[in-house]
Amino acid sequence: MPSISTSPTEEPRRGEDAVAPESPRHTDENSLQQLEFPKIVEKLASLLATPFGVKELARMEFAADPQAVREALDEVVEMAGLLDGGYPVPLGGLNDIRPHLERIKPENAYLEVEALLEIKSNLQAMGELAHFFREHKDETPRLAAYARGIHYHRNIVQEIDATVDPGQPEGIYDRATPELREIRIKIRSLEAEQAKALRQVQKRYAEYSQDEIVTLRDGRMVLGILPNFVQKVSGIVHGTSGSGATVFVEPMETLQLSNQVQNLKIRERTEIIKILRFLAGLVREVREDLYFGIRNIAMLDFIHAKARLAREMNAAAPQITERAHLKIANGRHPLLALKMGPGRVVPLSLELGTDFTTLLVTGPNAGGKTVAMKTIGLLLLMARAGMLIPADPDSEIPLLSNVLVDIGDRQSLEQDLSTFSAHIVRLRDILEKADERTLVLLDEIGTGTDPREGSALAIAILSELAEKNILTIATTHHGELKAFAHQHPRVENGSMEFNLETLEPTYRLRIGVPGSSYAVEIARRYGLPEPLIQQARRHVGAAKDKLEALIIDLDARIQELEKKNRELSIKITEAEGMRSLYRRQSEELKRSKQALKQQAAEEAQRILQDANALIERTVKEIRQSGADKSAIKAAREAVQAQKEQVEAILAAPETAPEAESPLLIKGDVVWIESLGEEGELLEDAQDKTKVRVQVGNVKLNLDAAGLRKLSKQPSESRVIRTVTGEQVDARREGVKPELDLRGMDSQEAVEATDRYLDQALEEGWEEVRIVHGKGTGVLRRRINEFLSRDKRVEEKRLGKWGEGDTGVTVVRLRKDSH
Known part of the structure; x- marks a missing residue:
């Protein structure tokens, strides 16, 4: 990256007065x-x-x-x-x-x-x-x-601060220069003398004065005299009040003093201008x-x-490519994202320039064809202008030299052009200008004239663009173009999805599937008589009607498959979750079993130690008693009691207590043979092979045959702490000073960060790194908002250059928060 010099003679990278480089071809x-x-x-x-x-x-x-x-x-x-x-x-x-x-x-x-x-x-x-x-x-x-x-x-700021103050006379401090200070001292002295003399004159002319008014006119002190008595006052008239009720007269007695004050004020202004020129000179430098x-x-x-x-717009930086290859991943129309919020705009995804260079989009009116086309054009222009785009960061934007568009009604009364003629003129211009570094967007190509001739023209134009490998997206209602797109190796069909149940658009773009206009179906929904519907179908023709029916049937099948695919995806996710849960539970059981073995070994060791101590104590008592019969009997009884205690422990069953009844109902406390744990039944087990059981904080589907009812009631106070696999791994391997949140949604990331801060404090880390990635910035904002409110955080900052940049937040933890 070129650096910016601090020299005033050099230009910034994009300076105001810099000579602009020769501009690339712009979009018209x-x-x-x-x-x-x-x-x-x-x-x-x-x-x-x-x-x-x-x-x-x-x-x-x-x-x-x-x-x-x-x-x-x-x-x-x-x-x-x-x-x-x-x-x-x-x-x-x-x-x-x-x-x-x-x-x-x-x-x-x-x-x-x-x-x-x-x-x-x-x-x-x-x-x-x-x-x-x-x-x-x-x-x-x-x-x-x-x-x-x-x-x-700083020096200019200090000079202005030391010199200028709006509250001072003329906005300049007296101390600005010695000359100004001296002039102002003289002015104040003369003004005080003038005011004293004026008061004496005012007493003499009190009967002619208007409410003893003393005021300034043109910088001179004057008296307010009643109009009828002006001739009785010796002085210079400086004007009258707005109403004419007062005449302002400067008495001759103060005229000389007033002249001296005015001369000093002229000198004052001259000195102030010198000061202002000095300050302006500093700025000029x-x-x-x-x-x-x-x-x-x-x-x-x-x-x-x-x-x-x-x-x-929840935008991200796309990948920039020089080849003519366009990839949009979950792109949203920028203006709709601003108006409605990015979450409410249906995203579109497509790739153009690899398997095909021309995409022909069909579908019903108001289904989103034109919006989809505008979205692609706007995203390309925004990226070229250095703006982030509302799409996933793995989107690829080619630096094409031009975007040529024909959208909307181009009728021109001034040029005597009909809608069709205006479209043809525009298409002619596009064909002349377009090359392989151009994106062409054509809305409703071939409309405005006879459908068959319009279709033929459209096919010819699209063939020309495809042969030149020009990236092109066009929309149409013409059925002939769907067949053309299916047969041409560089052209692909696309369509805007339409809900066949509600007959409403979903605004989802699908690649590889032609769409129907659904005109007849929409007409039926809005109440056109059935005889008219049937007559319309006959006019359409059997072949075309059959083709439209096939497209609609194909659309229905695709929507059904997509629905099943979504359901299957949910089930796979659930199965993965259960498998992960079972794996963690199995690990927990293994660890519990090991802990029990350790506990049993320690108990056996304690019992052995107690037995040895008892024997030694018994032998000692026998010796001390001289083999008294009662002492021997007591010793034998103590050893027998210890033996019975050991046998009772060894005879304790490893499985659950004997079940009271084979009938299991919701709410029963049961023993789970496979886990060696107690649980609470969440549903009646009658006639069921599998039932749901609450084990601690986990709900499991278990074989009913492996459950045994216990006599005890559910304990509300019993809390089993569930430890996740991740937590176990963290405890086994130690908590690292870095948490990677990439791939999580906002809620999962906040919960993971919350847990991790506790673990990091327990481990003794003072500074940790939260890796959220750059992406769209949503995860970064959510994590920073959470960290800003968290009392465990001393301070936070974005990663430095080489630390992960804005994809990482570095957190310093409070030592006293644990």
């Missing part, structure tokens, strides 16, 4: 309008945070260089990582100071106080922004490169550097807007 304006790309641009504009980003947005290009596109996408991924991690970028508080910078270009130019304060505020905001990216340079190296071109210029910083801020703002847009 008609195509942009028909795909509604300007609406994406409008949304981006609404997300800009500074006045500088607007110009950068206006300069947006559809890049042709793969490395440039990948770098632009990586920049957005870095910015989105900051936002997902809860680090808001400080782009606020920036005003457009470029007019001020332009105004001080001449050597003697100066700025007024308000402009200087705006510059100071911007410098402070620029310093904060640069500091922010220095703090995050490890996880955002690309963005930090822009920030290195943004400078604070770094003017080019400020322009340079503004251009870098504009780029950061532009990237920030793209990251905010990506978060709203």
Whole structure:
């Protein structure tokens, strides 16, 4: 990645005044309008945070260089990582100071106080922004490169702070210069003398005064005199009040003092201009550097807007390829994702450019054909413009040089063109411009004229595009085109799924299956008389009716197979879960058996030790008693009691207590022969080979023949702790300082993180890594939200360059939280 120099004479990577490289071929304006790309641009504009980003947005290009596109996408991924991690970028508080910078270009130019304060505020905001990216340079190296071109210029801020204050006269401190201080001292002294003299004059003219008014007019102190008595006051008239009830007169007695004050104020303004020129000169010295910083801020703002847009759409960075191969995995229409939320938009998946280059999509009206086609065009344009797309990160976007579109009614009254003629003119232009580096999108090809002739033209056009290996997606209702797509080796059928029970579209795109228009079926549903329906079928013709019927029957079979496939997938998942559960339970039983053996060995050792101690004690007592009969008898009885205790332990059954009754009903406590455990029956066992049993926190399906009823009642207080295989492995191998959440959904990931933090604290780890991957950013946001609220977390940050970047969150744990 090229670095950004901090020299004001060098340009940023995409500077405002830089000479733009020769632009690649752009998508024409008609195509942009028909795909509604300007609406994406409008949304981006609404997300800009500074006045500088607007110009950068206006300069947006559809890049042709793969490395440039990948770098632009990586920049957005870095910015989105900051936002997902809860680090808001400080782009606020920036005003457009470029007019001020332009105004001080001449050597003697100066700025007024308000402009200087705006510059100071911007410098402070620029310093904060640069500091922010220095703090995050490890996880955002690309963005930090822009920030290195943004400078604070502390000396200018300090000079303005020491000189300018809106609360001071003329906005400048007295201490700004010794000359200004001296002038203002004289002004205040003369104004005090003037006010004293004016009060004395006012007493003399009190009977002529209007409420003893003393005010300023044009910077001079004047008296308010009643109009009828103006001639009685010696002085200079400076005007009247708005109502004419007061005439403002400056008495001759204060005129000389007033003249002196005015002369000093002129000197004051001259001194202030010198100060303002000095400050403007400081700014002028770094003017080019400020322009340079503004251009870098504009780029950061532009990237920030793209990251905010990506978060709203749940977007990810696709793979960029130079070959003409398009792969969309779970792509969603960007504008629909913004309007409805990404979770409510039906995704589409397709691959174009490997087995076939042309996809012909059929299906009913309002079934989503045009939306699907627009989705593909918009995703390609967004990726070329350096925007993340609402699709899975394994999607592949080719850097095609052009997207040519013909969508909608192109009737032109001004050019005297009918709808069909306008389409033909557009198709002619597309055929002239299209090459193997072009994506062509054609909506309702061949419509607007005789269906047979329109179909023939459509087949000819699609054949031409397919022979040139031009990636093409077209929609149609013509049945002849379905057969053409089936026979041509570079063309494939596709269709929008239609629910045959409700006769409503599902908006799912299916590849390899032609669709029906379902016109007759929809007409029947909406109440057209059955005789008309049958007559329509006869007019369609037996062959075509039979073909449509075959398509509908095939559609029904496919939907039924997909339904069964989904059900089978659920059952397979359940079976895998049960197998995993049984495996863990088996491991638990093995460990329990080993523990019991150990316990039995320890018990036997204790009994042996007690027996040896008893024998030694007995022998000692016999010797001490001189073989007294009563002592011998007592010793024999003690040894016999110990022997009976051992025999009772050895004779204890290994299986469950004898069952009271063979009849098992719901709620019974049973002994499970195969597990050697107690459980509670969850259903009546009569006439059943398998029944559900609650064992601890686990529900199992077990053979009824292997269960024996016990006399005890279920114990509510008995808690069996279930230990998962993962937990056992963690205890056996030790908890590692890293948790990999990739492949989990948000809820599973949060639960796994919650358990892992406890284990990590028990293991003694102070810092751990949570691997959530980059992907769409959903998992990263969810995990960071959870960590932000968790009291076990001291601090967290995104991974540094080489640590996993934004795909990893590094967590420091509180030592006292365990």
